[in-house]
Amino acid sequence: MEVIVTLPQSALPIGPQGIFDVARELGVSEDHVEPYGRNKAKIDLAALARPASGAGRLVLVSAINPTPAGEGKTTTSIGLAMGMRRLGKRAVLCLREPSLGPVFGVKGGGTGGGRATLVPADDINLHFTGDIHAISTAHNLLSAMVDNACHFNTSFGDKGAIDPRQVTWGRALDMNDRALRNVVVGLGRKADGVPRQDRFDITAASEVMAIVALAEGPEDLERRLGRIVIGQSTSGAPITAADVGAASAMTALLRDAIKPNLVQTDEGGPALVHAGPFANIAHGCSSVVATRLGLLSGDYVITEAGFGFDLGGEKFLDIKCRTMGVFPRVLVLVATLRALKMHGGAPVKRAAEPDEKALEAGLAHLDKHLDSAVFFGLPVVVAINVFPNDTQEELALVDAAMKRRGVRAVRCEGFMRGGEGALELAEAVATAADATDGAPPAPRFTYELAEPLRDKITKIARTIYGADGVTFTAAAERDARRIEELGHGGVPICMAKTQLSLSDEPTLVGRPTNFQVTVREIRLSAGAGFAVALTGDMMTMPGLPREPSALRVKLLPTGKIRGLMQND
Template structure:
């Protein structure tokens, strides 16, 4: 089933993204004004970690110089932009329990370090009230309906490769009060969205999930089996079979959390009967509950088999949900646990900068926070070219980013950027609007 109108939901919708962008940049302006007006907090302008944000992929803004033009134009310094979904304010909004908790989390956000190398927070600046005011409407979940008139809540959108990849706690807990069953999505695979849902959102919201649905496509499995994108529409049983190793790891990861799992085969029109049967038969041999899902073609009717399978699994299998690490573990141990148990890697290498940050974070009392891995969504490793189920690899953490308001430490790995760039042929080339104001080329 779909929610309509898609073009509005994917463009501006209720303005939540604009509110988050505005709050993020208001904070940036307040920091620079504080420098200009005497710098009472003794902020070291070389150690300001709060970046500006824009809801666009604009690589030219990753590194910028601001405050040029003389004394009246501000204090010159290096700055940069993140994409809005990577802003800590997005994470804070999505993890806040209510308006009061939102304000508390905003006050804890670290924006800079002073000349004594101690953290400076939004609370130190005294502007958490103003930021909360800008977000007072955005914090409310957005109720929409599907084309089959069933309710859906759309609220928040932190990317799972650079942020924690889950919709808001408020939306999920609200839905739980209104329905017997609530289905929520976590971005990308079990190595990213699911891991972050189970380690970050579930802890923050006090949620004990009942089961996990892993959505698998024939196309993705063939890609993990070595098929190039232009050939994915062609039947290829050998490559499909090779790709099963990737799916198997995702299943094992969910099972390691003690949760029941169901595989949903999201059928595409290019999937052949033999390919679908091969995947279904593999799941049956692996003793993994599976359901062919045809919601794209048939709407709700195409998901009934999945719903019945999921209900049966929840009734039959025992839920022994447990996180893979304790919050009392060191940051280093948490990262290593995720790399070894979720990604299937051997070891973790920390850059010299990351090692120094670990010492500082311990001193600041941040070691008991969850870890949010910023990693490629294309591979279980931090190398997007390693498809399938790579083995005998290590993951390099080049830098940590404290998100104290959100309640986690971001570990940046590989080449993952918090400000993406546009491809050679951006989707914008296909977009337009007709004379009646109807969007063209968004999908």
């Protein structure tokens, strides 16, 4: 057995390291490192069998609801990890993998910004280690086998054959392409298949992505894949991936994809970047296996949940933490003055200008997320992601408002200064996390699993969004009854809701009141182990904007790629 010799944290270099050095800092033996080139690697799941070497304090980074002005949650997460490392803390970063849809769409890359970035950024934002491609392929293998069974009218014992009109399993593609939301397959000759209506979801919304993110290992992965419900038979019975015989081959395709990816921050600290479910249409968290590896290795595990605390944060707690049996020590809520002013009514073109009236109004939005944090019993540090033209007067206004609430607000300049610009935030978060060692926050959830699906959805809407209640369409009512009749009523809820508002209406910024949330459809994700409640106009296949980020992406003669990140 290899003896891992690590440098004291205070002696660690500030700057990118060789990938084996990064693994050594993480406490992972070279025997468990599978290099993908020079500066990224897979970590064998055998590394999870070793004894814990860190205190494993889990830090959840979330944010206010996003606006076009930007919040910088990933940049702040990376800066926080850099700052902790500079303080001599053993910090491990756990983030999601970027999807090519947003990279070439509105958002651009997902590797931070400025001096708070991951490396190799180009690789991570593009094909990385091939995980998302493998997930797309596994998803579409099941699609092909479903259509093959329809073509040959295969009978599945007492259940009978698949009813082509009742197939609910679509196809997946890692790209924003609105033209694929509704398609017809099987056109042409009789030999070309059974004609039926179908759809494409973006891979980040695929149930296979959610399964990879939540599986504990290969055996659990195959069990979950086998539970996927692809539709109904002619007798009305549910047909699963196990019935079709696809689960084992799908697992084989995902052999490497389930292993966490190791990269590093631009200052050399370890970052586990693995799985990429969206938070507005999926559960928005990085993988369970990456988080477990981080908890084994680090004293502080910094992980983010997608979009605002009402989406990614709630799902992180109610789905992922409940599944893993863990709970955060502290919550970091990221905000910017610009975004707060937009939630206070300022237009995006004027959000960077001083406007104390809009800022004060926007603080009500932050206040709702703080109320939700109190509900979950989590200590909070508010991180203000500072822009160069932020005024001291407005920053002081936020400080005073947070002080009145008994919450510490800390300014973070990770974008401009890397880890040095996040030292104060790192100290505040470490202090808050350390203070829980004697009595960590007890797990608390928005609902009990045994409650009816409609009641669970209503509790999320009232408690986390501030809604008066929920309106269920007739179709959603039927969906709920069907899921409960199939014996899956005890699953958690994954809300598919706009990220731009606490409500299900994107234009309602700030802290909306006197509103109802409308649920139009509920989909069972039996393999992932949750039910997806679709609200408003949420689509599981996004579209590109009028001027997609792809227009700015270019391969340079040096081999570098320009335009993957916003403002690049």
